[in-house]
Amino acid sequence: MITLSIIKADTGGFVGHSSVHPEMTAAARAALDGAIGDHLLLDARVASCGDDISLIMTHEHGSDAEPVHTFAWDVFQRTTAIAKRLGLYGAGQDLLSDAFSGNLRGMGPGYAELEFTERPSEPVICFLADKTEPGAWNLPLYKMFADPFNTAGLVIDAKMHAGFRFEVYDLYEEKRIWFDCPADLYEMLMYIGAPSRYVVHSVRSKTLDEQAAATSTQRLSLIAGKYVGKDDPVMIVRAQSGLPAVGEVLEPFAFPYAVAGCMRGSHHAPIMPVGVEQATPSRFDGPPRVVALGFQIRDGKFVGPRDLFADPAFDRARSQAAAAMDYLRRHGPFEPHRLPLEDLEYTTMHTLEQRLTDRWESLDTPKLPVPR
Ligand code: 13P
Ligand code: 13P
Ligand code: MG
Ligand code: MG
Ligand code: MG
Structure with missing residues (x-):
């Protein structure tokens, strides 16, 4: 079984709410590469639509897995820091709580996860x-x-x-x-x-x-x-x-x-x-x-x-x-x-x-x- 997870958040818009700044995408990509190197993830891509960044990831931890959700939360903290530095609009917009405890449920970021045996x-x-x-x-x-x-x-x-x-x-x-x-x-x-x-x-x-x-x-x-x-x-x-x-x-x-x-x-x-x-x-x-x-x-x-x-x-x-x-x-x-x-x-x-x-x-x- 593998799990395909898309975890996404708006951590700041460039300009207004219209897109994601390339520096944020680059930081997310670097973090994903690190997580593949650390064997947390099998593979990953970063993508965006409008002002929302998506982390598209495969792994073997199942849905709602603490290490994967914690990793995503950490990536969004980093992209928020870039948004703050550049004065982007709504920096950290979707990160609704400071009290993250291992699962993104109710924390603001959205996620779709699907577990399957690869055909x-x-x-x-x-x-x-x-x-x-x-x-x-x-x-x-x-x-x-x-x-x-x-x-x-x-x-x-x-x-x-x-x-x-x-x-x-x-x-x-x-x-x-x-x-x-x-x-x-x-x-x-x-x-x-x-x-x-x-x-x-x-x-x-x-x-x-x-x-x-x-x-x-x-x-x-x-x-x-x-x-x-x-x-x-x-x-x-x-x-x-x-x-x-x-x-x-x-x-x-x-x-x-x-x-x-x-x-x-x-x-x-x-x-x-x-x-x-x-x-x-x-x-x-x-x-x-x-x-x-x-x-x-x-x-x-x-x-x-x-x-x-x-x-x-x-x-x-x-x-x-x-x-x-x-x-x-x-x-x-x-x-x-x-x-x-x-x-x-x-x-x-x-x-x-x-x-x-x-x-x-x-x-x-x-x-x-x-x-x-
Ligand atoms: P987002 O949810 O994409 O940030 O859009 C908010 C908004 O108010 C657009 O006008
Ligand atoms: P192909 O013959 O190009 O493989 O297409 C088959 C098919 O089912 C398209 O929906
Ligand atoms: Mg939104
Ligand atoms: Mg926005
Ligand atoms: Mg949006």
Whole structure:
């Protein structure tokens, strides 16, 4: 068994919230090289999407492993120090606690981890997103693993006929449920169609009895109790041989569906699939971006990445996303561009309610003269 872990955090943006400074990436890479030399990791890559750094690592310590999480926390401390020195924006933004004790749960950084026995050929895709939330993976995961109009293999490949099991988290009540698809498809959609609350955490093949996908599910707004930005999620998907083909895994992103995030984590906007070079959301701190890094894993080591959305076949999705952005922007501060009140990450409404409490009056009270 090996474990593929993506651990990510925003430790400072260059410029504003738009990208990661090259010095930070270089420091993370040097730290990863050291950890490979020390035999903590089998292999590793550093990547980024927007202002979030991802450490993409293989190792033999399993999920939630203290040495791996401690190492990642230490790397993020170092990149934060660089961000502070350069005066980058939001240095240490996602490091919410000073009291780290061996596991990143509830500490701010996001992580997706998947344990598996390597197949003779092991294609995996690491998705990194910025300016959105973990529920953003619900729609594409549904399409990849449950929609035959997306995934021909569900019809053509006998190893896929039995379907897939989806593990869904309720982020508000911290509980989980398994949906057995296709039988539970309609029930599942009732929940995962509300991605700010219900989030697909993992997917398993029923025929292979193997995990096929893992997502990061932390929700910073709920952990921190203060505005710290949307959690900018990551996802791992294994492909081929009884799982969706690489092209079936990528296909959902040909439609730039709407997600929550973008400016101040407080707007609906289309998600734009981009190559690594274009993963720098600038316009209205968006539109939200997703990159797809494809690897073959061999003896626990990465062959790759290939920058899978750097394909002109996704140009149309990018231009549709730009058009959808024009349309939504014209709503300014109105819903549905702006998120509904309960999902807003700023506490302005709470402050307003306190300040205006004396001025609101019941419709049943006799009318007073209009104030002048
Ligand atoms: P190739 O014949 O190019 O290997 O393609 C097979 C396939 O299944 C593509 O999805
Ligand atoms: P990040 O979560 O990517 O830092 O974005 C925060 C934000 O407010 C963008 O406008
Ligand atoms: Mg930021
Ligand atoms: Mg970010
Ligand atoms: Mg963020």
